[in-house]
Amino acid sequence: MIKRLTLLLALTIYSGAVQGAELAALHRAAASITASELQGHVDVLADDSFEGRESGSRGGRAAGMYLLKQLEQRGLRGGGDDAGFFQSFGEGYRNVLGFLEGSDPELKRQIVVVGAHYDHVGYGTRRNSYGPFGYVHNGADDNASGTAGILETVDACLAMPAPPKRSILFAFWDGEEKGLIGSKHWVENPTTDLANVAFVINVDMIGRMQNRQLDIFGSRTAAGLRRLVSEVNYGSNLELKFNWELKANSDHHSFISHDIPALMFHTGLHGDYHRPSDDAHKVNAEGMELASRLLFGVAYEVADRDDLGSFRSVARSETPTVQQQLEQPLPALPPRFGVRWFSDDQGPGLLIAHVERGTAAERAGLLVNDRLIEFAGKKVMDQDQFRQDVLFAESHVEMVVVRGANEERAELAVDLDGKPTRLGIAWREDAGEPGTVIVTRIVSGSPGRAAGLQVGDRIYAVGNQPFTVGRDLYDKFTTLPSPIELTIERKGRMTSVSLEIPPPRG
Ligand SMILES: [Zn+2]
Incomplete structure (x- = not known):
């Protein structure tokens, strides 16, 4: 039997540390993020008056002013040059940066950068547009949507009783469309000590969600990120596609190339991508709400949890092919009897x-x-x-x-052929996700099959208890009484299955 995790069960697994009152506060803060407010920001930023927000242009600078006002209104501290909100560079380009100081006396020295690029391609050229050229490219999805998501995340963080333990630098990058030059400029001329930057979250295009699907890039850049994101996702129940590809396609890459772990949220490419038709009325506001609530939850959790993994340089060689190999099902076993x-x-x-x-x-x-x-x-x-x-x-x-x-x-x-088995499942460990395993085979006629377990499911807990390695899991499977409750994650969705094991007779 498969059921949605109840809030109560989620509570016991949610990073193991989040307590009831804080969880309720997180829910309230996430609920402050609404489709209409997100759409409102997109409507402004993707209005023709901003002329496609090209870096250094009149419209681009006007968009920067809009963001400056938004941060000032919220009472954030400037995170840019000379305690202001801007970091100027290039030919009139400006990153817009706001700082939220952490609440832990030690951990607040560490910084989580939560950002999105706000520039787009202006009127479009052969180099940066799929055409037609010469018309305003409003970039509603790319990336007014991500910009709006960050603004709403600021609000949600401020709605919490206290800031997270680590500090957050909210960043609106300029010049992304000119080759990530805003974020590159920042890592080369950081407005805070780069060595203190513990983590980066980048949002690029969250305006075209379909079927509650969201792409997550970067989950291999620190241990346990898939689990972290999935556990926060229990509230949104999105289908998460963890994509291991690391490309220089958006601002998180500027940080990954400096060995800083990073995640990127993205709802996918579409026919209006880098065309004048990427307009505000085409964004999916409810989808932005779902993505932004998850974004806030992940940002707060990353900034607030005690242990945050360091950069896994092996992530650079963990290509989608490696992912395929790791997640590959085992061939079915021949029947024991026949x-x-x-x-x-x-x-x-x-x-x-x-x-x-x-x-x-x-x-x-x-x-x-x-x-x-x-x-x-x-x-x-x-x-x-x-x-x-x-x-x-x-x-x-x-x-x-x-x-x-x-x-x-x-x-x-x-x-009989093969070995005796109690549950009829096989699994594989994943070095990037310690304390979890991937189900690689389910024997037909077994309790695992009857429970609705699927190949590719990731097991996070057994009988509500965590486990460290596969051997530990095996011991639990052989000793726990039936039914055995498994906390599993399937495509980023937390569920539980209950394995009924008939007692051995005799
Ligand atoms: Zn973009």
Whole structure:
């Protein structure tokens, strides 16, 4: 049986540290992020009056002024040059930066950068537009949507009873469309000590969500990020696509190239990408709300949790191909026994309908129309129980069948294939996600299959208890009483499954 995690269960797993009152505050703060406010920011930023927000242009500078006012109104401190909000560079380009000081006396020295680029391509040229050129490219999705998401995240952070332990630098990058030059300029001329930057969250295009799907890049750049994002996602229930590709396609890359872990949120490319038709009325405001609430939850969690992993340089070589290999299912196991029976037969035992070639059952001399009445010293009464007995049994098993018109009893011995298994599942560990495993095989007829577990599911807890390595998980599987509750994540969604294991008979 599969069910949505209840809030209560989520509470017990949510980073293990978030307590009831804080969780309620997080919910309230997330709920302050609304589709209409997000749409309002997009409507302003993607208005023709901003002329496509090209860096250094009249419209681009006007957009910078809008963001400056927004940050000032919210009472943030300037995070730019000379305690102001701007960091100027290039030909009239400006990053807009606001600073929220952390609440922990030690950890506040560390900084989480939460940002989005606010520039776009102006009127478009052959170099930066798919055309037609010469018209205002409003960039509603790219990236008024991400800019709006950051503004709303600022509000949600300020709605919390206290800031997170670490400080947050909210960043609106200029010059992204000219080659990430705003974020590159910042890492080369940081307005705070770069060594204190512990983490980066980048939002680029969250305005075109479809089917509640969201792409997450960068989850391999520190250990446990997939789990972190998924656990926060229990409130939004988005389908998360963790994409391992690390490309210089947006501002998070400027930080990854300085060995700083980073995540990027993105709802995907579309036909209006870098065209004049990327307009405000086409964004999915409800989708922005979902993405921005998750963004806030992740940003707050990253900034507030005690332990934040350091940069995993191996992430650079963990390509989507490596991901495929890691998540690849194991081939199905051959059956241990190898028979089918008439399921509507009234018994006694099981009336054999088919003996598969090359299986243990064939080697044992079992025949079609045999009635299997004893297996491993026990009467065969129930199909489910029999399946379970086959999975549990040691290799060598004695059987009794009733055969032929005279119903003669025959005693047969069988050497079952494979090893005995209790749950019928196999799994693989993932060095990037310690304390979790990926389900790689589910034996048919097993409790794992009956529970609705799927290949590719990630197991995060057993009986509400975390585990450290696969061996630890194995011990729990062999000792915990039935039913065994598994906390699993499937495509970023937290669920639980309950494995019913018939007790071994005898
Ligand atoms: Zn962009």
